[in-house]
C-alpha cells in the first residue's frame with residue numbers, strides 16, 4: 001500500500017514537465033522578443049570611419065549630392081575608393097571652415113547607386129564625414145550616383161533610384177526628427193531639413209567671412225523639390 005502515492009507523484013511531475021517544455025517551445029515559436037522596428041533600407045557597406053576619429057554629429061539636416069559618375073549601379077566602390085585615396089591628403093585637425101585648406105576630400109555617410117540601393121558607408125549614420133564643407137558638422141550626406149540635367153545619367157530621369165533616395169531620406173528624417181523643410185543659415189553654418197549641396201555651397205563662408213563655395217550645382221532645385229514633396 002505504501003507504493004501507491006508514487007504513480008500520483010510521477011503523474012504530477014510529468015504534467016509539470018510537459019507544461020514547462022511547452023512554455024519554452026511556445027516562447028521560441030511565438031517570437032516573444034520585442035516587436036521588430038521598421039526595417040532599414042540601408043545596406044551596410046564598408047563602415048569606414050575615415051578621418052572622423054570617432055567624432056559624431058547631431059544631424060539637423062540631410063544634404064543631397066550627385067557624384068557625377070556612372071557604372072550602372074556598381075559605382076559604390078568607386079565612391080569608397082575616392083574617400084580612401086584622399087585619406088592621407090587631409091589634416092584631420094583642421095576644421096574646413098577655419099582656414100582655406102586644400103579641398104578635394106570626400107567622405108560621406110550614405111551613397112545611393114543607380115539601381116536604387118542605399119548604402120551606409122560609415123559605422124553610424126551620425127559619424128562625421130566630409131561632403132559639404134559648411135554642412136559637415138550638422139548634416140548627413142547622401143551621394144546619388146549620376147549627374148545633372150543634360151548629362152546621360154541625370155538623376156532626375158532615374159525613377160528607381162529616386163524611390164531609393166526618398167526611402168532613405170524618409171528613414172533618416174524619422175531617425176533624427178528632421179522635418180520636410182529646406183533651410184540654410186546665411187553663413188552656411190547651420191541648417192534644417194533636406195537641403196542641396198548647391199544651397200549649402202552658395203552660402204558657405206570661411207571663418208574670415210570670405211565665400212567658401214566653389215559653384216556646386218548638385219542637386220538641382222527641381223530634384224530637391226521633388227524629394228521634398230515625396231517625403232512630406
Ligand SMILES: [Zn+2]
Pocket residue numbers: 064065066131197216218
Ligand atoms: Zn556635392
